[in-house]
Amino acid sequence: MTDTQQGGAGMDFDLSQFYQIFFEEAAENLDQMEQMLLGLDFGAVNDEELNGIFRCAHSIKGGSATFGFSDVAELTHHMESLLDRLRRHELQLIPEMVDVLLESADASRSLLARHQAGGQGEAPSTRELVLHISELAAGGGGAAPAAPAPAPVPAPAPVPAPAPAAPEAAASAALPAGQRALEIHIGPLEQPAVADAIKELFRDIPGLGSIADLPDERPGMRRFAVTTSSSDEDLLDLFVFHVAKEQVAIVPAASSAAPVAPGQADAPDQASHAAGHEAGHEEAGPVALQGSYGFFPGAPGAPANAQAAAAAAAAAAVPGAPAPAAQQPAARRPAAEGRAGGAAASSMESTTIRVAVSKVDQLINLVGELVITQAMLAQNSRGLDSNLHQQLLAGLADLDRNTRDLQESVMSIRMIPMSTVFSRFPRMLRDLAGKLGKKVDFVTQGEATELDKSLVEKITDPLTHLVRNSCDHGIEMPAERLAAGKRESGTLTLAASHQGGSIVIEVRDDGKGLSREKILRKARERGMDAPDTLSDGEVWNLILAPGFSTAEVVTDVSGRGVGMDVVKKNIAALNGSIEIDSAEGYGMRVSVRLPLTLAIMDGMSLGVGDEVYILPLSSVVESFQIDPQQVNTVAQGSQLVKVREEYMPVVSLERIFQVPRPQSATSNNIMVVVEADGSRVAVLVDELLGQHQVVVKNLETNYRKVPNVSGATILGDGTVALILDTAALVRRARH
């Protein structure tokens, strides 16, 4: 199957150029489907949601069939069958179905990943999944799953499949071969104009057929006479964008001798039955009539069903093969495209474009240069006489404003909403809660808050850790919660918000919270300095210390110890900070504060000799002037400074960076206390020059790594200043 489809597609047209787009779209569809599946409420299933999920599965199926990925097409086809029965209310939604659909989505994802990688390696087997879906799909009632929707592969002309039931086609002898006359009833409609859209469909899609109005007395109902070669199902698929399937009834035109339909020819076994036995036709007659009134929209209607039946029989003959594509009319392609887009997706496509990240980075770089040039101009023009150069200065002021606006807009291109991160958690929590036997409600807030793409990727792991910790150690077992007088299911909240120049992401739970006593006890056991006088906040911060991250601590201290030091480190690497708040018995909150982007950082500029260095503001604790008496020297000349009863190592930038200094210059006497990895050191500098936002540049692009330096930036005067690596400075002082 795969071979023939691929061969057929490749002969006149190279489809591989569209692979990437398909993979991206399929991934989006899978994500969307997963989200919607998780959002389903078993009590009151929303038709709109089911339709949405169905559309996703359908788009993936259509695409993968077009590109010849038959394994994906098959799996999604089965998912679609189950979903179709669900949305037609033939089956009751049960959690097992959601499970199997989620699993199938995962399987589709890995199958697609394999195709994307060039089809290397063994394809994971989907047989059990398919079996499981089929069972579930068959489980609801007597009726069999819907007819396999034919794969949307364009074929030159409607080719009637040779089948035992073929004579049926002769019934519409008055029409050209393959054409049939139908009456289509639509309604009741609130807006009759919707029906006109269907007329437009016939006008827009070449080869679909002709349509004419028929009078209809009933209010809100429309009647059309249609001549077409498309199957009923294709027509319904086309109409579904304008009217619900339930509102469409397709009946053979009164004038033509209505042939007997083989009823529910859709089920493969029944199809072969219908195709093979005369008795099948007779029995199926009344059912077909019903079906044509919309009770079974998936059932093929009158004359064309000879083809459909034959097709279904053929499908049955090849177990597990995707629907045959042979009898698809050319009109099928636009229909498939229309559906692949889906109502929501198509409107999304028209308002966004995909751009390579490198192009955006380039744009951001260019704007960065512009900002620096602008700053230079502003600096140089400061001394000008405002009377003599009025126009020039006004122009410069405009340039200033425009530059800032431009910078903001360009930066915003790279911003993506937090929902892309949040969306992965419902699934993870569902699995995790199921495994732990807990009940967890997941709430997200501020999903629209935007964050730089590079940061989004890097924050996902630490957040995953925090969410998992909350679920694992914070939220109690249902029985425990009930005993404590709480609701049976815990609530885990993930919230993002803007606060000034940074973004704050909170992970909150209403679990058991942290125990002050236990943490203090544990800290002392580990030989940490933990007097009872510590404030709550200081106690909570203890769990961020490296010593706390062992498994046994988890159980003793209600968790939170697992790798929290790693989380803290990762967040610090993003120039962010972490804060813990907790009340025993009521839950806890971890707030992560991040800069809006990695490319721009708040920095403090320091003067040492004639040189300028930048310290990330996020690591600065305080700064103060010292007396030489406050500095003590230890063996080998290491210096310590006493800050409020605490001795801190002194890091002299002048010495580390061998800053040349004229003999006459006064010695430096300003200390900046910086914190990194939980330790503090005092950095000795000459002067504090100011705080400003700096554009972070990589030194290693053209040069190599420089010790104690994390990058460089360009100052307002166009010169380069090095950004200090606080973690390295602290490490250096400790060893």
Next chain:
Amino acid sequence: MNTGMNAAQDTAGRADASAGAREYLTFRLGQEEYGIDILKVQEIRGYETPTRISGAPSFIKGVTNLRGTIVPIVDLRLRLGCAQAEYNSFTVVIVLNLRERVVGIVVDSVSDVLELLPAQMRPAPDVDSSIDPQCIRGLGAVGERMLILLDIERLMAGLDMGLVAESA
């Protein structure tokens, strides 16, 4: 008409002879004249005091801002042991675009751009010099002038230049 003819002949002649010909940017370091492949040259700028980087070899003057890109500046005169290396308003920086990085080199002056035919090139003599002999492509003879043709990419990629980390 005459000039038209000449021009036509010129181009024809160049097309014939230019098989294997390459253009070199020539510059002076002290008394010596060097040539580097013109295709490696991005631009030529005046010298601005770069930001010093501690721990770097003395011939790496530091890093400078080239329209938003941080570019290391190597003083080729110090690297090749010239007697003096003065910085004044005439000091020239040649910005090179090597395979993956942009590097600026400081030279005394830039002379011109010359086209050298294979016939004008001599193999490099085996002399003791401060640079790896593999970094010298050969000698170019242009009239009375002798050019030292550098494989600048190789020279800059050398570990002793300190432009790349040793582990890399």
